Amino acid sequence: MKALIIGVPGVGKTTLLRKAVEELKEYKIVNFGTKMLETGKKEGIVENRDEIRNLSTKQEKELQKKTAEKLEGKKNILIDTHLAVETPKGLLPGAPKWALEKVKPDKIILIEANPESVRKRREKDKTRQRKDFRIDPELHQDLNRSYATAASTLTGALIKIINNEEGKINKATQKLVETLKK
Numbered sequence: 001m002k003a004l005i006i007g008v009p010g011v012g013k014t015t016l017l018r019k020a021v022e023e024l025k026e027y028k029i030v031n032f033g034t035k036m037l038e039t040g041k042k043e044g045i046v047e048n049r050d051e052i053r054n055l056s057t058k059q060e061k062e063l064q065k066k067t068a069e070k071l072e073g074k075k076n077i078l079i080d081t082h083l084a085v086e087t088p089k090g091l092l093p094g095a096p097k098w099a100l101e102k103v104k105p106d107k108i109i110l111i112e113a114n115p116e117s118v119r120k121r122r123e124k125d126k127t128r129q130r131k132d133f134r135i136d137p138e139l140h141q142d143l144n145r146s147y148a149t150a151a152s153t154l155t156g157a158l159i160k161i162i163n164n165e166e167g168k169i170n171k172a173t174q175k176l177v178e179t180l181k182k
């Protein structure tokens with residue numbers, strides 16, 4: 001089983017995934033941004049993950065393509081990624097048709113939260129540079145649903161939405177674990 005785990009930056013998807021795999025040992029987390037970063041570093045075009053979205057569109061798509069190709073044929077992976085990547089040039093689809101054809105997800109799981117909670121989580125998390133996000137989390141979550149619908153239609157993947165309520169990470173983790181077990 002392969003799932004795309006989607007959520008606006010700072011919604012908590014990485015934190016949730018790490019907790020979920022403590023219970024689901026058969027799954028491996030693949031952070032798509034980390035894979036893109038590894039390749040980008042080797043090529044000398046980026047130094048940190050927050051620089052990826054400031055690359056040229058051509059470079060960014062090239063990194064996406066190389067990363068999607070590495071995931072072809074892999075089983076039992078949870079892919080921590082984005083469907084609507086905010087870049088200075090406009091929204092970049094995180095999973096365009098050619099990437100979906102390589103990855104072939106069975107499920108698309110959208111992690112959502114109250115937009116105000118997302119803003120606060122971004123402010124509190126000093127490990128990241130998320131100040132360049134202009135799109136309101138509410139609109140971004142709506143856009144994610146639209147991209148997810150399109151990706152689901154193209155691949156036949158099921159969609160599940162999980163609310164990561166403020167201070168209730170364990171409740172959201174349990175919902176994610178149940179979804180992945182089904």
Ligand code: AP5
Nearest residue numbers: 009010011012013014015033052053082094121166167169
């Ligand atoms: P990516 O690697 O996905 O970023 P990330 O490190 O996963 O982090 P996010 O910014 O998405 O945050 P998160 O939702 O995981 O939140 P977290 O768990 O940290 O992406 C990096 C870059 O790679 C992207 O910007 C893009 O450029 C590129 N990229 C990735 N995929 C791509 C693609 N397909 N195509 C093109 N480019 C791509 O949590 C945040 C904080 O909230 C933490 O402090 C946590 O403790 C707290 N928190 C979590 N849950 C709760 C809760 N319930 N209550 C209170 N606090 C909570």
